[in-house]
Amino acid sequence: MFDVLSIDEDKVKHIMDTRSRLYPLQPRGLGTAMKEGLVSYITRLSEAHCTDVGSLVSYECSPNFENPRIYSYQSNKVNSSFYKDAYTINCFGAICTDMEYALTKLTQRSDISEMNLNKWVFTPRNKAIVKKQKHWCIQCYSEWEKEGKALYDPLLWSIELIKICPVHKTLLQTSCSGCNMQIPIINQRSLLSHCIYCFKSLVSVNEVRLVESEDELLFQVWLCDSIGKLLMYSKEFVDTSSICNALQSFRENYCDNNDRVLSRLFLLENKRRQINAYCRGAANPHFNLLLWFCYVLGIELISVCTGGEFTQIERKPSELLQDSKKYFMLESKWSKIDKEIVREKLMDFLSNDHPRSFNSISRELDIQESYLRKMFPKESKLLTAKYTEYRTNKKNEKMRLQKEKIEIVLNDYYQANGSVPTISMLKKLLGNSHVTFKQELMSHYHDQIKEFVEKKV
Ligand SMILES: [Zn+2]
Ligand SMILES: [Zn+2]
Known part of the structure; x- marks a missing residue:
């Protein structure tokens, strides 16, 4: 007869501890430039449990937050202001760290932290790096649907500067074709494939839109490629000084070690002191500026961020650069x-x-x-x-x-x-x-x- 009393309590505890509370859904596209974003993962996870994002966050994730972010009166739901900042789940910050920790614990997966930008230690933690509104590619969606694959939103689509789908090179959709509304990237009622306001499917119907100019398309392709490589980088970014090393070496080799010449090279003459601080390592340039440096110098973003060997690929003439400056939104x-x-x-x-x-x-x-x-x-x-x-x-x-x-x-x-x-x-x-x-x-x-x-x- 099965002797209940002889079961080793520690063993049972171990089994219970190693079982995940939530279904350990496989993130999509890991290891590629199209890897899934954490917000998309949460939405899919709620769908996999036949519940809504609001319930999943309030009843499962929030008890594992450092600060549960619960309404102060008798309620066990996270307050709705949570969703105002929840877009940062895709990048970094307190909500992001809380969510990363909670989901790692609940799914027992070790790759949850791959789905946000927390790893990007080389850039100042400016949350404007990611979008607040959902952007999606209808061609990707409909292809995945045809192939019977789960729909998801790659992290790359949520980077603020990215306007195109890196696969189809067409503009990402920004609003629902049914009600013309922009859809928040995360909300209590978030759904991957439908508009939260009118429940129209986001998969088809809209016509495909192209980037207005050839120049901007080239820039967008360059951007997707540069950021995509950064997203694929599997190791930790440890060397935060690699950016200042890169800038220093360029100042030395191309600008007679002169800040004024370097800032002129970047077409940022009014930012001479700032650029000097970046060279000294006293501050890190924000992400858009870092991209601009790489663009101007014709070097790979990934090599600058990882301290690898960087060689110049090609430098564009400065009269062309002046035009491209607007894409980086460097000015206010x-x-x-x-x-x-x-x-x-x-x-x-x-x-x-x-x-x-x-x-x-x-x-x-x-x-x-x-x-x-x-x-x-x-x-x-x-x-x-x-x-x-x-x-x-x-x-x-x-x-x-x-x-x-x-x-x-x-x-x-x-x-x-x-x-x-x-x-x-x-x-x-x-x-x-x-x-x-x-x-x-x-x-x-x-x-x-x-x-x-x-x-x-
Ligand atoms: Zn696409
Ligand atoms: Zn709608």
């Missing part, structure tokens, strides 16, 4: 140079056949509404007027159709019954008994009835 986001671009975009919206609200335009451009109104008063007024006119026309058209419908129903009723229906009867016949009629429709009804009564007399 919309600097004087970019004002013309913003104006052009506003004019594009103005000539578009489908008018948009000013609010949605400001969201799409990611510029505050008040700023736009102040800097581009003429364009803003025109855009607002156009949208108001569009709304009014739409409203009038709707009213006209409703009136027409009322007339038809009244007529039919009169033909059949020889009398006119009451308001509630009319609503029932129109198929919307619960709505209240607008004043205009009410008077239209009364006018019509009058006509019928007069006819009868």
Whole structure:
């Protein structure tokens, strides 16, 4: 007979301890440039457990956080402000570290930390490095769907500067084709393949969009390649001094060890002191700036970050470089140079056949509404007027159709019954008994009835 008492308690404890609480879902694309991001993994993990992201985070992950981030009143749910910063799960910071720890413990997987940028010790921890909104490639999605593979969002798609899918070289989707909304990268209700607002599938329908200029496409391809190699790097980044070594050696070899010449080479003459600090190792350049250095010098990002041998591949002439500077967003986001671009975009919206609200335009451009109104008063007024006119026309058209419908129903009723229906009867016949009629429709009804009564007399 099976003797329960003879079971070694330690052994049972060991078995229980080594079993994972959650299903140890295999992350997708590990070891490649297209490896999965941690946010995507959490979403897939919740789907694998037939629950929503909100429940998974609140009831499973949060108890394992250093700080559970729970509502202070009687509740066991993490507060909703958690989701405002939760996009940083893909890069670094307290939420990211908490989540990495919790998921490692819950799934007993050793590769959870591969899915964020926590490893990137060479760059200042600026969270603007990743996107807050979901970006996805419909071609990748539909190919995976056809092949019967799980959909996921590669970490690379969530890097702020990346605009294209590295596989298909087409622009990533930024908003739902159903409701035109941008989708937060993580939310209590996050789903990989559907819009959280209108539940439309994100897999197909949208047309594929291309990068506007050949130049920008080349830049995006370079960017995907550079960052992709960094994501594939399997070892730890230990040497944080390799960046300052690289800069120093370039200053020495190409610029007579002169900061002024080096900063001129980078087309950043106003940042001479800053560049000197990077060379000394007193500070680390932020990610975009680091990319810019590599781009200008024609060297590989991965070799600069890992302290490897770096050789110049090709240097672009500086007149071409001036143009590419904007891609790196080195100046504050919309600097004087970019004002013309913003104006052009506003004019594009103005000539578009489908008018948009000013609010949605400001969201799409990611510029505050008040700023736009102040800097581009003429364009803003025109855009607002156009949208108001569009709304009014739409409203009038709707009213006209409703009136027409009322007339038809009244007529039919009169033909059949020889009398006119009451308001509630009319609503029932129109198929919307619960709505209240607008004043205009009410008077239209009364006018019509009058006509019928007069006819009868
Ligand atoms: Zn793709
Ligand atoms: Zn939608």
